[in-house]
Amino acid sequence: MPPEIIALIDKPWLLAAVLAVGAICRMAVERVAENMKRAERRAYWKGRNSKPKGDRKVVPIKPVKPEPTDIAADQLRHVMRAQFTARPLLNKGEQRLLTVLDKALAEESPGWRAMGQVSLGEILASPDKDAYFAVNSKRVDLLIVDALCKPLHAVEFQGKGHHTGENTAARDAVKREALRRAGIGYVEVVSGDTPAEVREMVRKLVGRVGV
Structure with a gap:
């Protein structure tokens, strides 16, 4: 064993002093290292905050999309709190026209029939999503279909107040053009x-088929 170690063992107070000095030095080194790290962090955040806002990278927050079951449950709650009443599918003028159409179709082209308030989204399709959404919620008053329910001709009833509404002519033009492009009269x-x-x-109309 080295004589220095033997001297320390023989003098316990000296050994305690050496250990105390070593502990103090170690604590001082650790404190200096921690202060340096803290200074680096301050410098980093100071530099980050000093940048113009336009240079910062903004990470958009993606909205949480509700689950279909949550939407259906919410809709059900609204429905259960509400009162509903039935109303006619067609107004009186459209009802009279449907009656005449049914009789005329039975005489002129058995198998053809007329349906009321048909959504264009149900009888038209398009790979262009914008074009499809433009007509999806629009309806025709009456639709003549063949025996296989293939749409043939849309029939619009123009009542006395039909053209008094705002943008009515423009909406009719959209429907007419979409139907024309699909080959529907x-x-x-x-x-x-x-x-x-x-x-x-x-x-x-019956005479036009196959022409």
Whole structure:
């Protein structure tokens, strides 16, 4: 054993002093290292905060999309709190027109039939999403279909107040063009047309098939 170690063992107070000095030095070194790290962190954040806002990278927060089951549950709660009443699918003028159309179709083209308030989103398709959404919620008053329910002709009833609404003509133009591009006919019946005139229109529509 080295004589220095033997001397320390022989003098316990000296050994204690050496150990105390060593502990103090170690604590001083650790404190200096911690202060240096703290200074580095301050410098980092100071430099980061001093940058113009435009240079900062903004990470957008992605909204949480509700689950379909949550949406359905919320809708059900609203429905259960509300009162509902049934209302006619067609107004009186459209009802009279449907009656005349059904009779004329039965005479002129058995198998054809007319349906009321048909959504264009159900009878039209397009790979262009914007174009499809432009017509998806629009409806036609009546739709003539064949025996396989293939849409043939849209029939719009123009009542006395039809063109008094704002942008009515523009909405009709959108529907007419979309139907034309799909190869579906578009005809209008005004409130003053007689049953005979409607039957004549049906005869012309039947004669157009295959032409």
